Amino acid sequence: MEFIIASAIGVLTAGGTYLILRLRTFPVILGLALLSYAVNVFLFASGRLAIDMAPILSKYGDPSYTDPLPQALVLTAIVISFGMTAVLVLIGLGAFLEAESDRIDMDRGESDSDQNKDAAQ
């Protein structure tokens, strides 16, 4: 199971990193979504992987339990990343409607080069 979780996080992160380096808004949003999936699984695993265990201490003396804190952290992270993705989609849509282009870099046109530093990144 460790291998599956670890490689899933790795593949999601790699895919997400590739996508956020794209030039258009939609792949970047998908990339951020993939990265947030990766980090959610990663946070989940940070409390050690355990199967078939309750996240509370048993009163019958069974000491095995799974750490509940990462589950709470993941829940917070999921809510936040979901909200942020929604905001990003709307701002991206707004920018697309205003500029009639979904490229993520700034123009090299009439405006000066200060804004265009990002394009090189």
Added chain:
Amino acid sequence: MIHWIIAPVILPALLAPIIAFVMRHDITLARVTSILGTVLLLAIAIGLTILAAGGETNVYRLGDWPAPFGIVLVLDRLSALMVLLTAILALIVLIHAVATGWDARGRHFHALFQFQLMGICGAFLTGDAFNLFVFFEVLLIASYGLMIHSGGRERMRAGVQYVVMNLAGSTLFLFALGTLYASTGTLNIADLAVRISQIPVEEAALVRVAAMLLMVVFAVKAALFPVQFWLPATYSNAPAPVAALFAIMTKVGAYAILRLHTTAFGPGLPATEGMAGAWLFPAAIVTIAIGAFGVLGARRLMPLIAFSVVGSMGTLFIAVAVFSPDATTAALYYIVHSTFAAACLFLIADLVIARRTEDRLTTMPPIAQNGLFAALFFAAAIGMAGLPPLSGFLGKLLVLDALRVPGLMGWAWTAVLAGSLLTIVGFARAGSTLFWKPSAVVANASGTVVVPGEVVRPATSVTPAEVAPSIAALATLAALSIFAGPVSAYLDATSAQLFNRTGYVSAVLNPVEEN
């Protein structure tokens, strides 16, 4: 427990939804409520600063859960200082936004503004690393709204970049927190300090990775090389009052590095000894260079100021990177100074651009009250570039004095002094193009230049309410300079308290029950 500690978070958190839901159709009511709320926040912040000045580390346990299990807010001199700084800046910026009518050019300015204050105050007060992440997200999501306030093509596109950059940063923050939790089993800052001090060097690899990841995340917020590139595009395309408020946002990153990398990953702990400083110092040098050359090369006024902010963050981090009490005092003084200097420049730039109708640095017929604006810009540029008599000079002097460390001194002094020189040249060039050369140009027949896009206001003379916030920000710089003695005495005590790790840890983990 003193319940006032959580008031700087609760107050804006309650005001923002009320403004958004009840007062969204009544701009006057929203303005009055927002300003009253910010005045109240300032009063609370002053009270908390007086409370913290006693030297005690006050801890607020949410839900009264004991420290490593529940979330705590910690009020010491440093967090009180930052909350006070936020409140003063917020009031200045808010009055400017109301007086110039910026808040009416889009929807929900005041609600977003209060949410932003909630996030900033929370980030300064929290004593828990995950809670810090949550407050970062609160302040960021409000800043996304403020950044694209009043819309426009360039602003929306710059807004998308800003959001993407920060979402990537947030993901990195979560990776760092996961690594930290996996290797230490806690996210409470005081508890982290205890656990990390017990980790032997040979098992510290994961903690070191987490500490470096966190440093990168905070460096993104603080616009440190090599992750500074988002700042000029964002600040120069944001509405000017929002850019002025964002002057405190870069300081949130600086504060987080000061807090976490002295208390939790501090100098003197075998696991993380000297790691942060070794990376921060060269990054800060390069940041100063980028800021200085950016100021020199900028062709528009807003990017010019944005690059000077980048340069000031570099100067700040040179002092932070030493991680000694003396240097931290200098860094704290420079934090306070550079916040007001940057805000002041953005506010003055807003007044000037509104009269010129565009912010390209070209010679145009003189604007109304050319002399007044020239004087204001001159004073603010002196503050930012670090010339006497304003506090920038004292701030840079403190930084240089603290940097008399063998091996670092040559680099630091060269960077700060050369950077200051280039900044002065850049500002002098901009000022003479904007204010001096126009007096030689005869206005053409119509006398007005209209550029489509931005809302164009007639070149009327400035009202006292419009110019008062800029003068107030300048007055803060002067006051920082006049009262430099008492201020640096307070900051000395602040950095001594910051470096007293056992005091912080015992206040959080072993509270003395007083009630």
